[in-house]
Amino acid sequence: MSQDSSFDLVICGVGGQGIVLLSNIIGRGCAKADLEARTGELHGLSQRSGTIYIHMRIGKDNLSPLIPYGEADALISLEAVEALRYLEYLKDDGVIILNKRVINPPIEVAQLSKEKRTDFIKFDEIKEKLNVITQNIAPLPALDLAKEAGNPLTENVVFIGALSALKSFPLDAEVLKESVAESVPKKALDVNLKAFDLGYKAAYDSLCQTVECVERKID
Amino acid sequence: MAKEYLVNKDPKKAFMMSNEAMVRGALEADVKVISCYPGAPTSEILDTFFLLRNEFDYKFTTATNEKVALETVAGASMSGFRALTSMKSVGLNVASDAFFSLAYTGINAGCVMIVADDPHCHSSQSEEDGRFFGPNAYIPMLEPSNPKEARKMVKTAFEISERHKSIVVIRTTTRVNHQSGIVETEALNRTPFVKAKWSEVGENYFTVGETARQNKFKLLEKVKNIQIEFEDSPFNVISEGEGDIGILTSGVGYCYAKDACKILKINPKILKIGTPFPLPEKKIADFMKGLSKVVVIEELSPYLEHNAKRIAKDFELDVTILGKDAGHFSEAMEYNVPIVVMGISSALGIKSPIDYDGILKRANDLKTILPERMPCFCAGCPHRATFWAIKQAVRGRNVVFNNDIGCYSMAFFPPLNMTMSLLCMGSSLGLSAGMSQVLEDDVMCVVGDSTFFHAALPGLVNSVYHNLNITLFVLDNEVTAMTGQQFHAGTPEDRGMPEGKKRIIIEDVCRGIGVGHVAIMDSYDVKNNVDIIKEALDFKGPSVVISRRSCALHGDRIKRRTGVPIVQNEVDKSICKKPHTCIKDFYCPSFRFDSDDRAARILPEICDGCGVCAKICPFGTIHPIGEEAPGREVKQ
Structure with missing residues (x-):
């Protein structure tokens, strides 16, 4: 991969989903592959259940920690609603790797209760809105895949595997897997690598018709 | 970020957050004493030193507040040991009493302070521009843009500090502290920690009256020398460009400016300031010479802008300086690339090639179905339980509720909506002292356990001394929860604390200073707590209710460690x-x-x-x- 290959990524979700670890795994991969990388992160008020995002920029040409509106190549959303919150950063026809899981914020639940309504925001409604900007959406049942891998806590690693399906993403699967291996406890390595592969496969299957994807054999 | 990159002896490329890179820089500079009080966006500095405390032989303490932290590291420096503290912008307000005097006394071994401003108030009460502390106190200041520079600047700051016997401030903003990137570390050559003797290292650090007057003259001389040095500092960088337009910038503004120029397809000459105080005035003048326009890109106050205008006048330069005064940029909120693209476009009278307003409008139109996700108490948070009981107890009463700094600040939000005021650490007691003397209502205030020790004690002593009718709730969750569950003076000793720490019991303090009514309750025991609270409110004179339960995040960690399901x-x-x-x-x-x-x-x-x-x-x-x-x- 050349030093010029750049990639802008917005990672978002709900506090407590392991987003910082996710970006650190990618960052570690960049150090290995001798690629420049920088992030804009928010910590501090991000208690569990608040909205959280990290801007991650790979490549030496983009200097600022925040991605300009309309320039992100991909948006990975560990929770479905949150993808919509950061949509202005995504370029037209950019890729969204979207968790199918919706976590309803307490204020929404309470509001509906008070108004005696039951119309919670639904995954399909969100996806319909996202489709205005792009058709390249990979809906991932990430929590189910993580459980299938053997541990629901590997939900974030499912998304790293999904990213590895994109041909435009400057890090290849081997480097990313090495980073995962160095970042998770030894005894949890196998389940994490399995989560990685399941994420790759799910993203490949839903995107390969419209986006250039990396073909890889899964054992 | 893994520990390995921080402790590795050899140079290496690593992915680090600026807060970690600054720790690495300090370790490379052989720092021996660290003392901090946590506060976003600097808390990871403290956390990283805490994480590494068994890998090195430095002395690390979590201080009760920023003033004590600064005095601790100054004392170590006076004794000949390199020392570092970090704090958020409002932390320096607390530490500023010592800060101004330390400029007068000077220090001995390298003494570095990392001070982080928070444009946008991501996790602060106000948008302070800490750069003014430099000229106000005559203390030199460096400002990095990214993690690479942050490591380098901290390391260099120790040398500058030692050379001039002055504290050096590393001024950052949230987008620098919480920016990760590839950092090239240098070798780690640590010397073993050996205690010294004052007779061998100590000097006089006294300043008042005639001594202070003499110190002031020496201080002015010192700053002049530092300014001469900063004229050639490698941290003030000019990148050559084309045409007669220049950009003057610093910190994260530099990153946005570079990206904005690329989008605007312009290639102006850029001066990036890395030493906001003292400014390299000659260098700035040389930069502006021959330019017709200089656009200044800096968040918050027009600090560089006003200095550039003064310098242009002093050096009789015919240059127009464009920034906030002319309305091209705002003094409010943090910047990003689109804001800077539009600001430069406005200053230069060109059209932005991208319709950012259009992109935002399109996105906002799609977001009409988006529910808010405001911060709220975590699942299992004891504060939720305490506030539920308070809410029941005050039913039918006229109450005033003064809030304070900590997770409990969120009582302002629904469903509680029960905050009348919130200013700064410990302020709820002072405000309550004023209100309780003039209002008929029951006056209540709340602090956390860490805030209790940080800044609430003087207010509590005041209310006992004057026998004021105030009920103070101390929400004791054992840790400084909001900033990442750090330990403090009230944390039980068995929570994984380093050995030799002594817990201070909050109720003993309250009783010791003469609070007439002290009640302790288990935050989770909501039904019984209602009566305990009513009783405290009925008490005439100052009363304290200590609501005690582990922070849920901290408690979960203990449960996992001890195998409690x-x-x-x-x-x-x-x-x-x-x-x-x-x-x-x-x-x-x-x-x-x-x-x-x-x-x-x-x-x-x-x-x-x-x-x-x-x-x-x-x-x-x-x-x-x-x-x-x-x-x-x-x-x-």
């Missing part, structure tokens, strides 16, 4: 009568209700098993998984 709760749908008390008044993130029958449901992946919801459910429908629901007749 977390048993989630569930709702027995067969007896749930759907009053939604658990939803409407409680706002626990683990709750929702089913669309088909409106019965409440607890999400097991979020539930912390605190069981407080079971206590407030009027029908007794909530029970730990595996047990039966108690069921309850509703009292009329």
